[in-house]
Amino acid sequence: MSFYPYMKQYDPKDMESFVQNVKPDDVRRVLAKHRLEPMDYLTLLSPVATAFLEDMARKAHEMTVRQFGKTILLYTPMYLSDHCVNQCRYCGFNASISLSRSRLSLDDVDREAAVVSRTGLKHILILTGESRSKSSPEYIGECVQRLARYFTSIAIEVYPLETFEYVDLVNKGVDALTLYQETYDESLYDTLHISGPKKNYLYRLNTPERACQAGMRAVNIGALLGLDIFHRDTFMTGLHAWYLQRNYPEVDISVSFPRMRPHAGAFSPEHPVADKEMVQAVTALRLFMPRSGITLSTRETAEFRNNILPLGITKMSAGSCTQVGGRSKSDAATGQFDISDERSVEEMAIDLAARGYQPVYKDWEPLSVFDEAV
Amino acid sequence: MRLCGLWEEVELPMMNQEHDDIFEIGGKKLTSRLFTGTGKYSSDALIPDVLVKSGAQVITVALRRVDFDADTDNVMKHIPKHVILLPNTSGARTADEAVRIARLARAAGCGNWIKIEVISDSTYLLPDGYETAKATEILAKEGFVVFPYINPDLMVARSLVNAGASAVMPLGSPIGSNRGLRTREMIRILIDEISLPIIVDAGIGRPSQACEAMEMGAAACLVNTAISSAGDPVTMAMAFGEAVKAGRRAYLAGPGVVNEKASASSPLTGFLK
């Protein structure tokens, strides 16, 4: 089973004419429905729907509070390695960029983990570039076993792995996968990914499904907003999430909306996404998938994150750092992208509380990992 | 095997598609979405009129030992040939008993449709989901078109999808209670999440309740007692036929525009300006 043939049933031309022909009453009808189908979601992503943002926002807010309460789960990213064999036009770790690259030793991992755990966070997201020689699945597994001493939830955002490799990582304590398709447009994907294993569109597309099959508790997907026309990739991301949730009801499927920011590679997005469109994407997805988590990264400014917070967001990164060893080493290298929200975990918690939201540092501790760590 | 394994093959729900509303199930094309039954009539002779006036094309029957002492009427002579017979496994308390009854029913030579009804509790007459799923799996493999009758439980319904059921028949309220859609919220979840047709069975007491089930997106309703025990069963049958049609039309038409109170201020999106 694969999302690919399912997704192919939605012809880009049909989608385009559908989006352009949405009438205000179509949006009103969708807003009156108790449950949305994929085409309803697309209706909410249309230009006409921007006139209904306040209605969408109110509904999204109400649905989010009903499902999640006024809580925001906080996590932080930790970069293990920036070695990468891929050439992706938009990425600061692009293999063609000359960087002094590094990889954390297991002792470095301990040091970084100690710094992070002092903030109280129990959810960590570990990242690597794609390099089977420099950051092998075995290396990632060893890091996970170290991190399990400090954190109750370990998510990975690494290059796509085989199902058996995910099974192994799950057994070592990984409970969540984050993997972005970047763009769902196959030919655009091909031009953006100049070389490297990442050029294989289909392999990447099927990765979240392999993770589901491997027993991952949560899978988070997304597209890098700005690469393709706004409504196309946001629609496909939602459709992908919908497909996964339907076929793997035991997995928590969630969505991120990473918006492109300037970074070392100096790639400027072809279709920059406006704040208004971000609000549209978040609220439309909330209405389409009432129970899914929605993540907003530190690519966004503190002000924007505060404003969009009540409209459907459930998860945020805090005290972020996109450099390898950025927390414990004084000579840390260039980051993958520049973060816009510089708030520490503590500042973030204060801001959340001021808005009536409870910051959640830990909401999950798998028993099996607890047993194995002993 | 995946849960909800059939999802991929389902027709895409495109909006505003014009099509004839044919209910395709078990290799048949139905124009009526009302299923009815043959139980509890004051006289079985009413059945032909009930079928004509309601438009129902599927009718349930039960299987029982021949009683040599009573010279009972043969219900089959009141059921026209073109009507599809849906025998049930009433009386079964286990999967094995249901399988045995189903095989006997098929041997009667009136098709391979079977409504699985396994009831192991005689106080509430609630169906046994576990035994029902077991029987469904066995019978679907033997080529039956299986209609399992269950409590509206999502996990049981998913196991039925995997077991090869052709539809799922959740109860609206306890059998014969005529109390309506007491399980409304749970049925709604099945309609939302299960790729098979959801046929609401049991508990529907009034046409308005059948209409509501159809409006919610049920594929069909099975109504027996509410018709057979009505003051005038034939007229009530007609009312149910119309109610099911109206509800289905409303479902296909889609909901109306919501008239929310206009608001001058934009408290949640004000920051965009």
Next chain:
Amino acid sequence: MEIQVNGQMEHVDDGLTLSDYLKHKKLESEAVVVELNLAIIPKENYPTCNLNDKDILEIVRFVGGG
């Protein structure tokens, strides 16, 4: 010989076929389904199906039900 029919013991003549028995009970073979010692007997086999002592017969038919 003694056979059990729908749970009741019954004395019938030796050498009886299933068709003979149904005729004797005034049952049309079209209207019933017969299980002999837990095996369903196809209708076309009724005339050739010999009954034996201690056979267990279940004879069922459709009745009203929902």
